[in-house]
Amino acid sequence: MNYTVVKNNQRISVNSIPVVKYEDFMDTIVSGLMQDKNNHCANYFGYHYESKIKLVCCIADDANHCIYILSSVVDQNIILPSFTAHNLSFEKFEREIHENFGVDYSDHPWLKPVRYPFNANDKSKTIANYPFYQIESEELHEVGVGPIHAGVIEPGHFRFICNGEQILHLEIQLGYQHRGIEQLFLEKKSLLQKTTLAENIAGDTVIGHTSTFAKLWENLCGYTTTPELEFARTLALEHERIAIHTGDLSAICTDIAYQLGSSVFGRLRTPVINYFQQWGGNRLAKGLIRPGKTNFPFTKELANKWYDVFNAYEPDFTEMVKELFDLPSALARLEKTGVVSTEVAESIGIVGMAARASGVNRDIRLSHADGLYEKLNHKPIVKLHGDVFSRALIRKEEIFQSIEYIKQLLKDIPENLKYETNLNTPEPGSFVISLTEGWRGEICHCAITDYKGELIMYKIKDTSFHNWLALALSVRNNEISDFPICNKSFNLSYCGHDL
Amino acid sequence: MLNSLKIVYHQGKQYIPDVTTVEVPGIFRGRPIISNVKVDTEKLIEICPTHAINAEPVSIDLGKCTFCGECAFAFPDKIRFTKDYKLSTNERKGLIVSEGEDKPIDLNPDIVRKEIYRLFGGSLKLRQVSAAGDNSCEWELNAAGNVNFDMGRFGIEFVASPRHADGIVITGPISENMAEPLQICYDATPDPKIIILAGTDAISGGIFEGSSALDRSFLNKYKIDLFIAGNPVHPLSFINGVLHLIRKTK
Numbered sequence: 001m002n003y004t005v006v007k008n009n010q011r012i013s014v015n016s017i018p019v020v021k022y023e024d025f026m027d028t029i030v031s032g033l034m035q036d037k038n039n040h041c042a043n044y045f046g047y048h049y050e051s052k053i054k055l056v057c058c059i060a061d062d063a064n065h066c067i068y069i070l071s072s073v074v075d076q077n078i079i080l081p082s083f084t085a086h087n088l089s090f091e092k093f094e095r096e097i098h099e100n101f102g103v104d105y106s107d108h109p110w111l112k113p114v115r116y117p118f119n120a121n122d123k124s125k126t127i128a129n130y131p132f133y134q135i136e137s138e139e140l141h142e143v144g145v146g147p148i149h150a151g152v153i154e155p156g157h158f159r160f161i162c163n164g165e166q167i168l169h170l171e172i173q174l175g176y177q178h179r180g181i182e183q184l185f186l187e188k189k190s191l192l193q194k195t196t197l198a199e200n201i202a203g204d205t206v207i208g209h210t211s212t213f214a215k216l217w218e219n220l221c222g223y224t225t226t227p228e229l230e231f232a233r234t235l236a237l238e239h240e241r242i243a244i245h246t247g248d249l250s251a252i253c254t255d256i257a258y259q260l261g262s263s264v265f266g267r268l269r270t271p272v273i274n275y276f277q278q279w280g281g282n283r284l285a286k287g288l289i290r291p292g293k294t295n296f297p298f299t300k301e302l303a304n305k306w307y308d309v310f311n312a313y314e315p316d317f318t319e320m321v322k323e324l325f326d327l328p329s330a331l332a333r334l335e336k337t338g339v340v341s342t343e344v345a346e347s348i349g350i351v352g353m354a355a356r357a358s359g360v361n362r363d364i365r366l367s368h369a370d371g372l373y374e375k376l377n378h379k380p381i382v383k384l385h386g387d388v389f390s391r392a393l394i395r396k397e398e399i400f401q402s403i404e405y406i407k408q409l410l411k412d413i414p415e416n417l418k419y420e421t422n423l424n425t426p427e428p429g430s431f432v433i434s435l436t437e438g439w440r441g442e443i444c445h446c447a448i449t450d451y452k453g454e455l456i457m458y459k460i461k462d463t464s465f466h467n468w469l470a471l472a473l474s475v476r477n478n479e480i481s482d483f484p485i486c487n488k489s490f491n492l493s494y495c496g497h498d499l
Numbered sequence: 500m501l502n503s504l505k506i507v508y509h510q511g512k513q514y515i516p517d518v519t520t521v522e523v524p525g526i527f528r529g530r531p532i533i534s535n536v537k538v539d540t541e542k543l544i545e546i547c548p549t550h551a552i553n554a555e556p557v558s559i560d561l562g563k564c565t566f567c568g569e570c571a572f573a574f575p576d577k578i579r580f581t582k583d584y585k586l587s588t589n590e591r592k593g594l595i596v597s598e599g600e601d602k603p604i605d606l607n608p609d610i611v612r613k614e615i616y617r618l619f620g621g622s623l624k625l626r627q628v629s630a631a632g633d634n635s636c637e638w639e640l641n642a643a644g645n646v647n648f649d650m651g652r653f654g655i656e657f658v659a660s661p662r663h664a665d666g667i668v669i670t671g672p673i674s675e676n677m678a679e680p681l682q683i684c685y686d687a688t689p690d691p692k693i694i695i696l697a698g699t700d701a702i703s704g705g706i707f708e709g710s711s712a713l714d715r716s717f718l719n720k721y722k723i724d725l726f727i728a729g730n731p732v733h734p735l736s737f738i739n740g741v742l743h744l745i746r747k748t749k
Contacts, residue, residue, distance in 0.1 A: 116676055118712040127676045147680045150659035152627040152640045155677060176676045177631045180712030188706070193548040196565055196706045203635025203731060247638075260503055266645045267513045278525030281580075284635045286730060287528075287567045295572050316509055323502050495633050498674075 002028040003059075003070035006433065008368040011219045014431045014448050017056065017071050022080060025072035029057055030086045038063035040349050040362065042435060043444045044083075044093035046101050047457040049073060053101045058433050058446065062367035067433055076101055076121075082108040089349025092465060115175035115498045119183065130173045132159045139163060143480065147176045154494035158483075165479045170472045177498035185458035191217070191291060191423070199286045201460055202496035207233070207240040208438025209462075209496075210289040212445045215370065216434035217291040220426040220447060228414045230371040232298050235409050236276075236288060238402040241439040243272040245395040245402075246317070248491050252392055253324065255485040256333040264320045271309045278305055292423040303410045310403060321396045334389035338474040338486035341386055350470045352441010352463045354490055357394045358386030358470075364437035376405050386474075391489040428453040438463065440493065462496030513646045518738050527733070528566045528580035531559055533598040536576045543577065546570050549699070549706055561586060561594040561604075561728040562702035586728040587740030594702070594728055604728075606743055612724070614691050619665055619745045622654035625695070626664035626688060630681050631713070632671030635731035636698040640668065643734035650738045655745075661685075666693030666724070670732075672700040672707040678714040685717070693724040695741070697732045705730065 002020050006012055020028070033039050042060040046053045052073050059068045074080065082105035083090035096114045097103050102121035105111060113120075116127045134142075140163055147155035155176040161169040184197055198213035199206050211233040218225050246269040253261030273283045280288035280296040288296055324330055340350070345358035355362045363380035365373040381397045383390035426449045436443045441463035448457040471490045475483055515521050523529075540554045547570060551563035557577070559570075571578040577598075588594055589606045596604075629637050643650045644657065658664050661684045673681065685694075696718075699705040707713060727740040 118675060118710075128679065147677070148626075148628055148684055152629070152637050152657050154629045154632065154634055154637060155680065176674065176680065177629075177671075178674050178676055178712050179631050179672060179707050180710040181707075183712075184707065184710055187709075188548075190545075190548060192546070192567070192569055193706065196548045196567065200633045200635075200700075200706055203633035204638060206635070260506060263646050264506060264510055267510070267647055270642070270645070270647045274524050277523065277527055281526040281528045281568060282566070282730075283733070284638065284731060286565070286635070295568065316506075319502075319506055319509065323506060493634065495631065498631075498676075 003033075003068040005066050005068055007066055008364075008370055008435050009215050009219045009432065011222070011427065011430050011432045014429050017069050017431060019054075019071050019073055022072045022074055025055070025057070025070060026081065026083060028070060029059060030083050033059045033068055034087050036061070037346070040351070041089055041093065042067060042442065043433065043446055043459060043461050044090060044097075045446070045459045046097045046103065047448070052076065053097075053103060055097065056446070058444070060368065060435065062362065065368055067368070067435075069431070069433070074103060077104065079104040079106050081106055084108050084110075088347050089466075091348070091469070113175065115178045117175075117178055118180050127175055130157070132173070133161075133169065133171050135161055135168070140168065156494050160480060160483075162480055165481070167475050167478055167480050167483070170475050172468050172472050174468065174494060174497050177495040179495070179499065181499045182458050182460060186455050195290060201499070202462060202493045203284055204244060204493065205240070205438045205440060205443070205462070205496065206285045207236045207289060208436055208440070208443050209460075211237060212434050212436040212443045214289050214291040215436070216432050216445050216447055217426070218423070219432050219434070220430055220449065221292075221423045222427055223292055223423055225371075228297070229294060231409065231414050232294055233289060234372040235298065235406055236285060237436070237438070238405050239272070239275065240285065241402045242399050243269055243276070244439045244491075245399050246272060248488065249321070249324070249392065249395055251488045251491070252334075252388070252485060253330075255488050256330055258324070258327075258330055261320060261324050261330070264316065268313055268317055268320070271313065275306060275309050278302070298413060300413060303413055306406065306410065314403065317399070325393070325396070331389065333482075333485065334392055335387060336385075337388040337482050338478060338489060339385065339387045340470050340474045342384070344473055345386060345470065348469050348473070349466055351466050352437070353394055353398070353439070354391060354441065354467050354470055356380055357383045357390040359384045362442070364435045364442050368435045370436070372409065376408060388485055388489040426453045426455070440464065440491070441467070460499055462493050464492040464494075464497040467492055468497060514649045515647060518648065518735055519742070521735070523582055523584060523733070523735065527582045527584065528568050530561070530583040530586060530604060531571070531578055531580045531596055532601050533557055533559065533578055533596060534576060535599050538574050538577045543570060543574055546573055549703070549708065556598045558595050558597040560703070561596060562591060562726060563699065563705065563708075564728065565699055565705060565730045584733050584735045585739050586736045587725055587743065589723075589725055589744065591723070591726060594726055611744065612691070615693060615724070615745055618691065619693070623666070623741065623745050624656055624658045624664050625666055625668050626661045626684060627657050627668045627670070628677075628681050628684050630669055630671040630677040630701070631674035632698070632700060636670035636700070636729075639731045639734050640670070640697065640737060643737050648734040648738060650741075653738070653742060655738070655741055661687040662689065664688050664692070666695060668695045668697050669701045670697050672704040672710070672713050673715045673717060674712055675714040678717060681717055685721075694721055695725040695727065696723055697727045697729075697737060699728060699730045702726050702728065
């Protein structure tokens with residue numbers, strides 16, 4: 001066999017990952033594994049290995065609930081045939097490998113910089129000189145937006161090619177948010193420092209990323225996550241989903257100039273995020289998740305407070321979504337805007353809520369369930385049209401679903417114990433892949449340790465890494481004035497992408 | 500129509516009447532108090548992920564602190580985080596809290612530029628630059644303008660162009676890739692203008708301090724008018740900080 005099979009969060013010896021010749025590596029993945037519709041690439045990355053580059057590919061099998069891992073060692077600055085020429089979902093992974101290590105691809109259609117990292121292989125490329133796609137034409141014009149945007153949001157550059165009001169093409173250039181976070185995971189030695197880094201990968205997905213890191217680290221150290229910790233993390237993950245989805249509905253209303261919805265969803269979010277402050281002292285839940293322990297045990301009192309918040313939230317939220325989704329002037333802006341067809345979604349390998357809105361049933365809570373999701377009997381919500389309306393509707397339904405899940409969880413609160421961290425150091429020569437379904441979608445962290453148990457590789461993949469391309473494709477043939485609402489309907493992370 | 504009115508009725512009044520005195524719900528970690536109890540200082544210093552704690556006297560630099568509270572969990576008799584969300588000052592050293600102190604963090608009135616009160620006391624338009632911010636401070640700055648916190652009532656607003664702005668608010672540790680856009684934005688803002696650093700990452704680099712991907716040289720060039728601590732900055736910290744600055748008279 002050319003690959004090894006692991007479960008989500010299962011620790012294996014890094015030596016048990018087969019190292020195969022690049023031709024076989026490519027053949028196994030592109031002509032073999034990726035031919036199955038249930039498989040998608042969860043992560044594909046390189047790292048320095050004995051003056052060469054080791055490529056590791058992780059293909060998630062959603063039907064059989066496992067992940068296939070295989071690797072290949074190649075020379076730096078070598079020219080290879082690309083996976084992308086056969087399967088577009090590898091497009092950005094190969095660009096990243098090219099940018100970081102100088103591996104060249106002979107037939108990659110779009111070998112452009114990903115994020116201009118400080119440790120790029122070719123430092124002569126600078127972010128101010130990104131090679132945008134251009135069309136020579138007297139009829140067409142270009143619109144450049146960013147990196148600093150009009151609102152209070154993160155930076156990124158959008159370059160439109162328009163025919164009048166209509167968008168022909170959008171190219172999204174990122175990298176402005178690059179903080180060197182993966183390298184810092186190796187440099188910062190204390191566990192609290194690493195946990196703090198995980199909390200700062202994307203400040204809007206604190207629970208998603210920190211619980212992925214915590215789970216990975218616990219497994220790397222041979223610690224079995226206790227039911228109490230699983231409970232708190234599952235609850236927090238669903239609560240975070242409710243908070244951000246509510247805020248997103250507010251933002252979508254803002255972008256269609258529907259003041260009532262904007263204001264009502266906006267204030268409904270406040271008690272939801274304030275609940276995190278009541279639980280852990282921070283509105284965005286920084287400090288709540290810790291590997292092997294918690295500083296804020298979940299209590300019956302907190303459960304009662306949760307009910308207080310949602311007894312007030314539910315009737316007002318129900319009333320508001322009913323009004324929004326019955327309002328012809330709102331629906332006219334949402335329906336058939338920013339469409340990503342199922343075919344496109346599958347071909348570029350998008351994940352998470354945006355994939356489900358396009359009819360692709362991809363949800364880690366079902367396919368690689370961890371913790372309590374099996375017990376909750378999770379059923380992903382899937383829509384078919386892939387437009388802004390579907391992405392708004394899925395938020396509404398996922399909010400109700402998450403509320404139901406938390407209510408179920410609260411029926412059986414485990415005895416709360418405050419744990420003292422007694423984690424061992426990570427096992428030497430190990431590999432762990434950890435997948436979590438955050439509110440945005442699939443989050444994947446991978447780690448490799450050396451013979452002393454020190455991290456030599458830490459790889460983070462936010463949902464946004466897959467999904468930015470979906471946004472760029474969704475706006476084609478739309479009016480440029482609909483761009484903001486398309487953008488909001490995805491609500492992708494810049495810092496989660498740029499790392 | 501009737502439905503909309505019903506929603507408006509249920510919405511009721513959502514704004515916080517007095518943002519300067521309201522108590523935050525739950526267990527917010529704001530300004531810490533450090534007691535004079537003797538503890539193993541070496542161990543205490545070692546806990547902090549961002550080296551915000553120093554010895555002799557024991558002090559916490561809120562410009563570096565991530566407000567994770569781990570020091571207070573390990574040494575509850577020594578360190579206690581209060582719910583005081585007023586965490587802003589115009590001097591970097593004003594963010595350092597030492598043992599035995601329990602006084603509000605305040606501005607140094609002597610170094611507040613005179614034109615700030617005169618020109619911006621009733622209206623301050625700000626341009627926000629996220630320079631590798633993790634979107635948590637950005638979130639909270641947006642929240643400062645929502646119907647609950649409603650800082651617009653004080654004439655404080657974020658605007659879409661530096662040309663319309665009286666100053667810039669920087670969040671994030673300032674990546675190398677954002678150094679130039681930040682400079683361009685600052686240059687495009689008409690004089691007189693102020694600079695506000697919002698959040699631990701902006702003030703000190705936070706957990707990213709020392710990363711090779713940062714370029715914080717912009718901060719050495721200009722006087723910073725306001726430092727607002729937090730991870731992220733709480734909307735009330737931001738509103739109170741800015742209000743304090745623009746309404747401060749000697």
